[in-house]
Amino acid sequence: MIYTTHADLGGRPGFGPVVQDATDSVFHADWESRVLALTLAMGATGCWNIDMVRAARETLPDYLDLSYYEIWLGGLERLLVAKGLVTAEELAAGRASHPPQPFDRILMADQVAAKLAKGLPTARTPTAPARYRIGQRVVTRGAPADHHTRLPGYLRGRTGIIERMLGCHVFADSHAQGLGEDPQWLYTVVFDADELWGTETAPGHRVSFDAWQPYLEPA
Amino acid sequence: MAHDHDHPDHSELSEVERRVRALETLLTQKGYVDPAALDVLIDTYQTKIGPRNGARVVARAWVDAAYRDRLLRDATGAIAELGYTGRQGEHMIALENKPRLHNVVVCTLCSCYPWPVLGLPPVWYKSAPYRSRVVRDPRGVLLEFGVTLPADTEIRVWDSNAEVRYLVIPERPAGTEALGEEALRALVTRDSMIGTGFARTPTEPT
Numbered sequence: 001m002i003y004t005t006h007a008d009l010g011g012r013p014g015f016g017p018v019v020q021d022a023t024d025s026v027f028h029a030d031w032e033s034r035v036l037a038l039t040l041a042m043g044a045t046g047c048w049n050i051d052m053v054r055a056a057r058e059t060l061p062d063y064l065d066l067s068y069y070e071i072w073l074g075g076l077e078r079l080l081v082a083k084g085l086v087t088a089e090e091l092a093a094g095r096a097s098h099p100p101q102p103f104d105r106i107l108m109a110d111q112v113a114a115k116l117a118k119g120l121p122t123a124r125t126p127t128a129p130a131r132y133r134i135g136q137r138v139v140t141r142g143a144p145a146d147h148h149t150r151l152p153g154y155l156r157g158r159t160g161i162i163e164r165m166l167g168c169h170v171f172a173d174s175h176a177q178g179l180g181e182d183p184q185w186l187y188t189v190v191f192d193a194d195e196l197w198g199t200e201t202a203p204g205h206r207v208s209f210d211a212w213q214p215y216l217e218p219a
Numbered sequence: 220m221a222h223d224h225d226h227p228d229h230s231e232l233s234e235v236e237r238r239v240r241a242l243e244t245l246l247t248q249k250g251y252v253d254p255a256a257l258d259v260l261i262d263t264y265q266t267k268i269g270p271r272n273g274a275r276v277v278a279r280a281w282v283d284a285a286y287r288d289r290l291l292r293d294a295t296g297a298i299a300e301l302g303y304t305g306r307q308g309e310h311m312i313a314l315e316n317k318p319r320l321h322n323v324v325v326c327t328l329c330s331c332y333p334w335p336v337l338g339l340p341p342v343w344y345k346s347a348p349y350r351s352r353v354v355r356d357p358r359g360v361l362l363e364f365g366v367t368l369p370a371d372t373e374i375r376v377w378d379s380n381a382e383v384r385y386l387v388i389p390e391r392p393a394g395t396e397a398l399g400e401e402a403l404r405a406l407v408t409r410d411s412m413i414g415t416g417f418a419r420t421p422t423e424p425t
Binding site: 005007008009010011012013015016017018019020021024026027028029030031033034035036037038040041042045054057058064068070073076077080085086090091092093094095096100103106107108109111112113115116117118119120121122123150151152154155166169170172186188190193196197201202204205206207208209210211212 | 235236237238239240241242243244245246248249250251252253255256257258259260261263264265269304305306307308309310327328329330338339341342343345346347348349350351352354355357358360363364370371372373374375376377378379380381382383
């Protein structure tokens with residue numbers, strides 16, 4: 001199976017300067033806020049998890065041509081159809097022509113504040129000791145994944161140092177594929193920039209990311 | 220944010236507006252969403268949650284050494300003391316900027332951002348130029364934000380790719396010794412808590 005993400009942008013050339021927005025507002029049109037709200041409300045139904053959402057968005061073929069909330073909209077429509085909650089025809093018509101599918105729960109207005117305040121913690125009780133310790137040199141997995149992953153391409157096959165232990169967390173790669181939470185140890189791993197980019201980098205530049213244990217091998 | 224007048228034929232709606240309206244109508248008809256909950260969600264992120272939350276955390280850390288220590292040891296707990304918890308801030312780490320260390324945060328894979336303390340991310344944070352370049356040429360990107368750092372300052376870029384979220388504690392500006400916590404809050408900009416800016420000095424216009 002070939003899995004293509006269009007969202008893995010770290011280090012990719014050709015995107016030009018960072019453009020700051022003069023108005024600096026959170027939403028630039030009403031529809032953007034509706035998409036945010038629909039996404040959060042549907043997320044609360046329990047029909048999918050956040051890693052499935054990220055997978056649905058990053059594999060949109062026209063990802064790089066879309067605005068941020070167009071990506072959210074495309075991802076939401078895809079998931080709704082993939083899970084059988086709506087049909088493509090219903091989406092086009094904007095009208096229900098089939099009864100709803102069963103689902104876990106609906107987010108009611110009076111539950112929003114408590115739901116948001118609680119969040120969705122991903123830390124889990126460890127069931128096995130951590131394989132690595134602070135200060136240890138590790139190398140990241142070199143091969144690309146054939147599924148959603150949170151190991152960025154620019155950090156594949158690179159040697160870094162474990163800086164911090166972050167506990168055991170729901171493993172995004174498994175979670176996105178519907179394989180359950182599969183909690184794994186999570187570590188902050190730090191890299192010197194010349195390990196990532198070669199000689200072009202200025203001294204004193206380091207990059208870190210949070211690596212689940214399956215992303216790492218001893219160096 | 221509601222339209223001040225309605226157009227029954229929706230003739231001036233853009234394609235994407237039409238799509239979103241169709242989606243909302245459909246999901247409401249199906250009973251998957253509560254329309255009133257949508258309005259509460261929008262109001263929350265438009266008016267209740269934003270970078271002034273993070274500014275309270277930073278100003279408290281500047282004036283209260285014990286709080287600062289708790290924040291650096293257990294940011295999730297210290298931030299919760301001020302009432303900020305939950306969605307996209309479940310697991311927080313605070314990063315302290317110092318004279319020879321500058322932290323800057325990105326999510327190269329999407330747009331992960333500490334919502335309870337900073338609200339929703341600005342467009343540039345989610346954009347391809349920032350996500351692609353800040354891990355590779357942070358000095359160049361910071362220059363575009365008007366931030367220049369001494370050559371011997373280490374720049375540490377944090378790619379927040381998992382469910383841990385990062386809040387930068389900017390350096391307290393010089394000449395603010397006499398200011399109280401409330402006045403200090405006004406100096407803490409959103410960008411200074413991402414690492415693409417400094418806190419304001421008291422004489423700078425807001």
